[in-house]
Amino acid sequence: MSSIAANVAKDLDRRLVLATQxxxxxxxxxxxxxxxxxxxxxxxxxxxxxxMLASGVIRRIGAVPNHYAIGYTANGMSVWDVPDERIDELGARIGALDFVTHCYHRPRKLPAWTYTLFAMVHGGxxxxxxxxxxxxxTLLGADCRAHDVLFSTKILKKTGLRIGA
Amino acid sequence: MSWVTLMDDIDRAIIDRLQGDFPICERPYAEAAVALGIDEDDLLARLQHLLDRRVLTRFGPMFQIERMGGAFVLAAMCVPEADWDGVVDTVNAFPEVAHNYRRESQQAGALTEFNMWFVLATETPAGIAEAVKKIEVASGLPVYPFPKLKEYFVEMKLAVRA
Incomplete structure (x- = not known):
């Protein structure tokens, strides 16, 4: 694609995001x-x-349910303090569990927040x-030095992406 | 409150089977309806109804803004109970706040009281720092960004629980 054509496509992509977000x-x-x-x-x-779908700019097209409304009334953000040198291997294993919907490595906020592995778990x-x-x-075993589960008690906002015009 | 009991099998099928793969073609609702054994008008009416009742929060494309040069970042705040309602209004008023949840720790006496967790979505990575600053100024409270260092898995498709 020429650079002009690429810029036209980029502009249209942005307008499509604005129109469909x-x-x-x-x-x-x-x-x-x-x-x-x-x-x-x-x-x-x-x-x-x-x-955009092929390149992953659009993750998917379809229905976005309110997970409370479809019966997932409990949503726990489990957070784990694991050794840095083990986190990629552990993250891959935890992310592969069928009940984990999101799994990330995030930074510590020392001194109080030592957790680096975040795994979202939904349930009834x-x-x-x-x-x-x-x-x-159990899966983490001795690699788990501390953990917590932060349950959501209220959805305060859920609009999704809203970029400006 | 759950609407599950008010949904019929077709509503459940719509939610379970239409979280992705919605076609890009001239009559996509007609095409999707065939797979569900209903007609186009019925699907459109049911989607409208599910959106009106807020069983669905949206119907359309889910964007991965990072692939367009933008950024999504999780952030948290420790909001004093007395200031809660005002801070919710302040934070939610920012269009960069895509969603926001109140969360509570399971550990009595946890060292941190991160009780507000929201996701910032901006068109540029620099927009995140700007949004954090604006929210800090507007709320008078520190905002702690938790940028993802690595993503191991994301798949937010959930089936309706019977």
Whole structure:
């Protein structure tokens, strides 16, 4: 792609993010509606969305449930203090557990916050989440020096990405 | 409160099977509806209804802004109980705050009281530091960013629990 074409695509991509970050139009031809709104041919809208999906700029297209509303009333952010030199191996193993939805290495905030491995666990009750967290603790064994689970008690905001026009 | 009991099998199927792979084509709802055994109008009406009841928070593309040069960063604050409501309003008013949760530690007497956890989403990495600063000024409280050093796994598709 020439640099001019690349810049045009980048500009359209940004306008597509702005136009769809709140959701896709709920009409029979949503991509046509977007094309009309952005004043570009529909083929370009379809092509750019497909390219963004292929490159990972769009993770996926579909329904984003409120996890409380679909029965996941307990959501625990489990945090673990593990040896730095072991974290990549441990993170890969914990991330592979089917009940872990997000798993990251994050920095410590010393002195109080020593945890570096973050694993989000969802369940129908705190007891269920705590059982799963216990499984993680077993898996980590002696590599777990300290841990905590921070349950969410309220969703204060959940709008997702909102970049400005 | 859970809406699970008010959903029928088709609503459940929509939520379970339409969290990804929504087609990019002329009539995507019609195509998705066929796979669910319903028609286009029914799917559109049900999606609207699920959005209206806030069972779905959105229907559309999920963006990975980092792939476009932007940034997502988790951040936390220790908010005194007396100031809670005001700080919630202050923090949530920033468009850079994509979502925000109140969380409580399970450890009695935990050394930290990080009770507010939110995700900042900005178009540039520099935007994160700016947003942190703005929130600190507006709230009068320190904001602690927890940037990811490594991502081991992310897959937020959850099936409706029966």
């Amino acid at each position: 709140g959701g896709l139009p709920l009409v029979a031809r949503p991509y046509h509606a977007l094309a009309e709104q952005l004043n570009v041919p529909v083929d370009q809208v379809l092509a750019r969305l497909a390219a 009750s705190r007891e269920e989440v705590l059982l799963k967290v216990a499984e993680i603790a």
